[in-house]
Amino acid sequence: MWFLEADIALRLLGGCLLWAVLSMLARKLWSQASLNRFLVILDLALIAYVSEWLAVFYAVYTVVTYGIAHLAGRGGSDTVRRVRFVLCCLLCAVPFFYLRLLDLFPELPLLFALTGLAYNMLKAVDAVYYVYYTGERLDFLHYANYMLFFPVLTAGPILRYRDFSRSLARPESVNGESLTRDCKRLIRGYFKKVVLLVLVGAVLSRLAALDPRPWISLAACLVSYLLLWLDMSGYADIAIAMGGFLGLKVPENFKSPLKAASFTQFWRNWHVSLTDWIREHIFVVLNGKRLNRFQGAFMGFGTMMVMGLWHGFSLTFVLDGLMNGSLLAIEHLLGITTVKRGANRYYVWFRRCIVTVVFAFTTIFYTLDQAQLAAVLRGFVTI
Template sequence: MWYLNMNAIMAISGMIVILALTRWWPNNKRILLLAFNLSFLLVFSKKLFVFYLVYTLLNYIGFRFLCQTASWRKSWFITLIALNIAGVSGMRLYGMRIFENPLFDTVLLLGLIYNVLKVIDAYYFAYFIGKDARAPAIDYANYILFIPTFTSGPILKFRDFIADTKQPYKLIAPQVEDNVKRIILGLFKTIVIVPWMSDIFISMQQGELHTHQSLFLMVWFYARIFFDFSGYSDIAVGFGRLMGYNIPENFKKPFQSPTLTQFWRNWHATLGDWFRDHIFIFFSRKTPSKWTAASLSILIMLLMGLWHGFNWLYFFYGLYHGIVIALENLLGKSTVNKKKVSRTYFLARCALTQLIVTFSVIIYSGSTETVFKIYRGLLNWPF
């Protein structure tokens, strides 16, 4: 996470100043940004720098090949994606110490689960658009290595990034003010609020837990996750837009979501959008039936769960959310139009959705012991 390091923040801020001073140069957003991205990675870690040079080059070769080839396109498309999935899965298994190799370094995992999604999105673009999807190597490299969103998203779409690249760099006072305020808000969340909430969470889970304590910890941890992740997203969006790119929103008032389907369009929105777009496109080119949509919902949520971590907790987390979304599809309750229902009904649906999410979000703690301890505490009445 760059944003907990003041040197990294100063480097990114300095790059924005350089872009502003060279805005008269049509290619400043392309050439200077590539130099910055590569230099940043080199200073941060030589291993990470070398890894991403090779990773980006290999995938760019695959991208250009897929743009131009006319034979066996679907087979090549699937193969290139499968190789990337196998590669990132293998790296994660090394990170979990299931496999051992002296060449492996945990720093190589930095940003990889986000960047592989960007690589796959570029392959989709190449496959469906063909020769017109071709992009210069410099723009492809900037897309993969874009520092503001490198470690935690939001997840950029290839076509949108390339479109922004073609626009001249512009910076106006209101834009600077809005994004600087957003960066400060994000830093406040991640540096002040999150550590304080983490300390309380750790302190309260010591010793035996009862029902009310477990409930409090679930709600508290849910709020902590929101401040943590939305804080990083605020910083990334602010810095990215100051660099001349329209970074998409990752959090769109998720607490006002009346269904779980709508929740995943508002919470980590770019991740939910990525899985829906790519899975539905691949498995269902036409409007799916309710049963097909329900089945794909379970598959998407299972994949999203495993994307967060290779263990049974995340598997069941994805299955749990997938089943609820599937039921919403089958029952025709996947969306609620706020303007067509009463305020009481809308708020009740929002509360139900948050209850469903709160029950499972503790899995993000990453500790099996903590998760089971809090769940056991729910059944431990204090009287």
């Protein structure tokens, strides 16, 4: 990832620290709100250093999707507004669908920038939802900063327009205490990505190369889980820390997933911003917030299928969505989405172990190449 390259990382950190100093001065001599008008310049400058084409693409995409979101808020009959709302969402997603089409037809020309496209499409659609359901117009500078906010340009956590706009209007105070907190989190994130990820990756490769045995394959799954968590949570730590340097809140993306005693709880704690986005923007809108057992099962299954296809149009992601979606649906149908308070602690730990092992098994389809994957899967049936 580009943010791990030393020169780019130094410029990103330099930009964040420069803004932190300006924020402290602005609070005393000027105003934070006035300073925030220039944040979009910092965003574009840092993105342009990574890639001028990337900066141009996202500048154009921001302007175009701002117009689309404005269109979603226009008046008319309920039917006209609903149809226009759906069309606006689809228009925001055109580059994303074209990107997924490239997975199936790689000979097609590359028309759009790839970096962070899936995440930024979700942000643009969220803005369309905001305008449609609130009836409010978007502030262009808020929207531009929202779309171009460089700490989360390439990956999660996924921002919501209403939350980001609120944070931008009332940024947190940047002081010595907040800088110390965010520096510690930044170091933790880079330590996960640069040091631990390499070490754990080497361990996983060694396990995949051993003679296939059930216990070796199980160990490979658990190490694969750790690898994926280090990769994703490490980036989230970096993004949250950089947002803190700017006085802006970036939401948490992981909330102790190992403590989840059901798959329903697990997906509320793992990649939280993505699962919440899919559930709230698709299935809650379709079914309403009060769901019976069968609707909950459908929503859980559908959420996992959409999440799988969001990652890519391939058999691996389809099977992953089917497996995780089926598990959520079964939990809803059986009424075991949660564990009651006061339940036997051994039972709770047993449920946690089941969730951990099953999810660990699914991670090997993301972390291993075909030869390693075949060896690990063969190990489960080798006596």
